[in-house]
Amino acid sequence: MLSDRGARAHLGSAVVVGVGARSGVAAREVLGLVGAALREAGLTGGDVAALATLDVRAAEPGIVAAAERLGVPVRAFGSEELAGVAVPHPSAAALAATGTGSVAEAAALRGAGPGAELVVPKRKTRHATCAIARSVPFCPNEVAYATRLLPSTHGYIAGKLASPPTCTIPIPTPHTTAAMDIPTSADAHDLRHHGDAEVRDEKLIDLAVNVRTNTPPEWLRARIADSLTGLAAYPDGRAARAAVAERHDLPARRVLLTAGAAEAFVLLARALPARRPVVVHPQFTEPEAALRDAGHEVERVLLREEDGFRLDPAAVPEDADLVVIGNPTNPTSVLHPAARIASLARPGRTLVVDEAFMDAVPGERESLASRTDVPGLVVLRSLTKTWGLAGLRIGYVLAEPETVEALERVQPLWPVSTPALVAAEACMSRTALAEAEEAAHRIGVERAHLLAGLAEFDEVRAVTAAEGPFVLVRIEGADAVRDRLRALGFAARRGDTFPGLDRNWLRLAVRDRVTTNRFLQALDQALLLLG
Numbered sequence: 134m135l136s137d138r139g140a141r142a143h144l145g146s147a148v149v150v151g152v153g154a155r156s157g158v159a160a161r162e163v164l165g166l167v168g169a170a171l172r173e174a175g176l177t178g179g180d181v182a183a184l185a186t187l188d189v190r191a192a193e194p195g196i197v198a199a200a201e202r203l204g205v206p207v208r209a210f211g212s213e214e215l216a217g218v219a220v221p222h223p224s225a226a227a228l229a230a231t232g233t234g235s236v237a238e239a240a241a242l243r244g245a246g247p248g249a250e251l252v253v254p255k256r257k258t259r260h261a262t263c264a265i266a267r268s269v270p271f272c273p274n275e276v277a278y279a280t281r282l283l284p285s286t287h288g289y290i291a292g293k294l295a296s297p298p299t300c301t302i303p304i305p306t307p308h309t310t311a312a313m314d315i316p317t318s319a320d321a322h323d324l325r326h327h328g329d330a331e332v333r334d335e336k337l338i339d340l341a342v343n344v345r346t347n348t349p350p351e352w353l354r355a356r357i358a359d360s361l362t363g364l365a366a367y368p369d370g371r372a373a374r375a376a377v378a379e380r381h382d383l384p385a386r387r388v389l390l391t392a393g394a395a396e397a398f399v400l401l402a403r404a405l406p407a408r409r410p411v412v413v414h415p416q417f418t419e420p421e422a423a424l425r426d427a428g429h430e431v432e433r434v435l436l437r438e439e440d441g442f443r444l445d446p447a448a449v450p451e452d453a454d455l456v457v458i459g460n461p462t463n464p465t466s467v468l469h470p471a472a473r474i475a476s477l478a479r480p481g482r483t484l485v486v487d488e489a490f491m492d493a494v495p496g497e498r499e500s501l502a503s504r505t506d507v508p509g510l511v512v513l514r515s516l517t518k519t520w521g522l523a524g525l526r527i528g529y530v531l532a533e534p535e536t537v538e539a540l541e542r543v544q545p546l547w548p549v550s551t552p553a554l555v556a557a558e559a560c561m562s563r564t565a566l567a568e569a570e571e572a573a574h575r576i577g578v579e580r581a582h583l584l585a586g587l588a589e590f591d592e593v594r595a596v597t598a599a600e601g602p603f604v605l606v607r608i609e610g611a612d613a614v615r616d617r618l619r620a621l622g623f624a625a626r627r628g629d630t631f632p633g634l635d636r637n638w639l640r641l642a643v644r645d646r647v648t649t650n651r652f653l654q655a656l657d658q659a660l661l662l663l664g
Contacts, residue, residue, distance in 0.1 A: 151241025185244030348521025466599035
């Protein structure tokens, strides 16, 4: 039975707070989260009619105590009922565990009933989530900007601008918060889209994939070809592992060879018991995809264009126990200072730094690969970009021995082939490192030429602090420009699959001067044709 306060809240419109929680959540944590959400909506505890949650959590002591403190009942809904409610901020982990992408949002909307709209979307702490919905009767010709829940036979729709309303009941304005402050839906971005999809099955000049052209070099192809005579034996990674360790002046027990850096992200997601993983975006999307596939609920810290996509360590939650960042970052090409990244290290935190493109930076300045004084540091390297080995799949992890052992335990037997091991060993030689350094300097020169050409276009805004073998640019209507470039024979990497970017961004690989000049001519034509 509703309290007097809850009954009053039901008059006119009902405010329902949806709550999702882990087992053992404290009432204080639930109340703190709910209170903050209510303040954001301009509401008080006296406006709340009920707390709503999944039926298996309805008797959770922390939720029950929070409801008692607010003087409202707990409304429970089965997983099938909540699964029928579409939510704007779904989580893959929540969907797998409960059948709904967000218990908090689905329960709030279902609890508020027909005509409900989400006033405050999902907010979260370590052990709890909450969302606030309000039931507002539908009125003829109403204007609705919020997301509304219709009777179940009609489903879930987003309100569209219509004629002025005749209803006198006020509709609350939905609140928006900076992207860093709220969980972001993985479904809003195609985390599995990669640059190779831009050129697959088509004869286009490739500016979408960041693999260096004219690779692998002839000497490396010969070394790989020679290894084919030993394919009858199982792969033996000891020599390659020792070569990587010597290259970074580390003991071999701090090295793990992997089938490309992408495999390392999967191993980290499976091996490490992260409670609050955070990925710094925009960046390579595979780390977040791997974490979500492993059942983790991932938080995002979004770096902003107005800050030059530079890292602000203060933006990373203090209690994050796994933090992932790229350096130089794909797709922004920003090279973060090593000291700034190292400042993210904490006792009990794993700090994962993706240095897949660091060997394209002259002198590999700002690299943390050889550091052993940063607690919880994990550095990932790839040999596929500089040496053109994407089809061979070879990379490695540099980490504390305990972390290497944990990753090795979840790695399949013989994960790296004999040809890939031979390639890894060869790429660690002094001659190879000198060649990579020369290539890095050449890339810098060609990148400057590309940036200078892009600066001639008023419609184009480039991230000029680029230090990697690619450049990120913003063009209004870049998706249409990209389509036009394809018709002119050039493939560019779309940017809207990266969290923190939208359809107006493109990533361009740095190529030789002749190719760049031809591309700039095509870009000029594409922009002219599109007006």
